[in-house]
């Protein structure tokens with residue numbers, strides 16, 4: 001995914017995601033060998049349901065997601081455990097996603113299972129509305145902390161205004177609640193960020209990006225990621241897409257961005273800049289035919305099947321039992 005990530009400049013010292021270091025590995029699943037990228041992750045869908053209704057939600061366009069049927073909790077956990085056991089020697093990092101994971105009763109048990117099996121969460125994708133909800137007397141965000149989910153908690157937010165954000169996402173997600181969540185994260189050493197999808201009528205140029213950064217910096221939120229929408233054929237969707245390369249060009253011309261270095265990975269070219277007290281990383285995906293059989297991401301759908309990537313038919317690598 002093409003992205004621009006702004007983090008405090010001090011994060012340069014603890015940066016672990018170096019695209020130049022990855023390689024191709026192999027795993028055997030149900031007697032068949034698969035090649036996968038050593039930086040591959042496993043996305044675990046907690047649920048298909050979401051309390052928001054974003055026009056740009058990829059789930060609405062992803063055939064495999066749309067066709068997957070939610071199975072009963074007991075079957076879901078049986079199959080998730082089987083998948084995790086299949087990866088016991090190759091513990092790929094996990095992205096917890098959905099639908100909205102914080103609104104599902106399964107979440108706590110999934111986190112406990114991952115923790116118990118020794119898996120690390122790479123990203124926790126949420127719209128943030130359920131992080132302060134209470135489950136058995138404790139806030140959901142407390143459970144994240146208790147189960148070691150402290151990195152890359154990715155809270156979606158499209159524009160700074162509460163009213164305009166509600167129009168895009170159809171949820172009430174107030175800035176005061178976001179501040180509370182991020183303050184909690186900061187006090188407890190959690191690594192949290194806002195994630196904004198670039199779109200016409202929302203954040204759609206460098207000036208808007210910098211205003212967004214500035215707005216949240218003043219509220220103590222200092223890591224933000226901007227993402228290009230996935231290029232889909234749908235006409236309405238395409239009409240609102242912002243090309244990230246246009247933003248990259250604006251960055252190149254802007255004297256406040258000081259170029260630091262360029263990294264070449266298997267899947268990404270990354271340009272790194274300094275912008276005031278921020279480290280800025282611009283990720284541009286490469287399209288490589290030679291790597292088309294290499295799995296970049298495993299996906300555990302809420303129908304209990306594990307796929308070797310997104311949105312492809314007949315792509316199951318470990319079938320539900």
Ligand code: SF4
Pocket residue numbers: 050051052053054056057058059098099100126127156169
């Ligand atoms: S919050 Fe995320 S999962 Fe929910 S509708 Fe929006 S994009 Fe989709």
